[in-house]
Amino acid sequence: MQTGVWECTAPCRTAPHRGYALLRSWAGAKPGGHFVFTSNVDGQFQKAGFAQERVHECHGSIHHLQCSRGCGSGVWPAAGVAVEVDEAGMRARPPLPACPRCGGPARPNVLMFGDWGWRPERSRAQALRMREWLAGIAGRDLAVVECGAGTAVPSVRRLAEQMLARPRTRLVRINAHEAEVPAGQVGIGSGARPALEAIAGLMQAC
Numbered sequence: 001m002q003t004g005v006w007e008c009t010a011p012c013r014t015a016p017h018r019g020y021a022l023l024r025s026w027a028g029a030k031p032g033g034h035f036v037f038t039s040n041v042d043g044q045f046q047k048a049g050f051a052q053e054r055v056h057e058c059h060g061s062i063h064h065l066q067c068s069r070g071c072g073s074g075v076w077p078a079a080g081v082a083v084e085v086d087e088a089g090m091r092a093r094p095p096l097p098a099c100p101r102c103g104g105p106a107r108p109n110v111l112m113f114g115d116w117g118w119r120p121e122r123s124r125a126q127a128l129r130m131r132e133w134l135a136g137i138a139g140r141d142l143a144v145v146e147c148g149a150g151t152a153v154p155s156v157r158r159l160a161e162q163m164l165a166r167p168r169t170r171l172v173r174i175n176a177h178e179a180e181v182p183a184g185q186v187g188i189g190s191g192a193r194p195a196l197e198a199i200a201g202l203m204q205a206c
Contacts (some may be wrong), residue, residue: 016022019196020049036132040057073102139168142163
């Protein structure tokens with residue numbers, strides 16, 4: 001029987017690819033700053049050095065927990081939580097993470113399909129900061145760089161196209177299979193890292 005240990009810090013052991021660093025370097029050089037809107041729940045943008053207050057995780061984060069019973073305990077960090085997993089049966093072994101308020105089982109603060117129990121307050125606070133940032137750059141040029149956002153779960157793709165209603169906004173969509181863009185925008189049929197590295201090379205050549 002195979003077993004393994006899952007820790008909330010495990011995804012952070014996977015180093016973000018070079019594309020994250022390129023995005024951070026470009027964003028950090030802009031006078032109006034930047035904001036990340038992501039449907040990823042793995043915290044890789046923060047691991048790559050993006051400031052937490054400049055990231056909106058619209059589907060939540062595996063690095064935070066909530067009570068599965070909905071007792072009102074809110075959302076709390078999952079730092080230090082470890083769960084032993086029976087890899088053969090893909091079942092977690094007790095003891096499971098517990099709610100500090102009621103003692104019931106805790107769950108990741110991640111939005112699942114058909115999930116009516118997800119607590120959105122952390123993501124809503126992030127959304128408010130993003131709206132405030134957008135209001136603060138009104139009238140400036142805005143570049144939206146969308147990486148790997150498909151149509152099956154279109155959260156990121158939909159917001160990127162909504163941004164085009166703002167004056168002086170351009171969209172660069174990087175997607176290996178679904179790179180179609182509205183008229184006048186840029187679609188690149190590639191994976192994120194090679195496309196970003198190619199863009200970096202062209203920028204250096206200019």
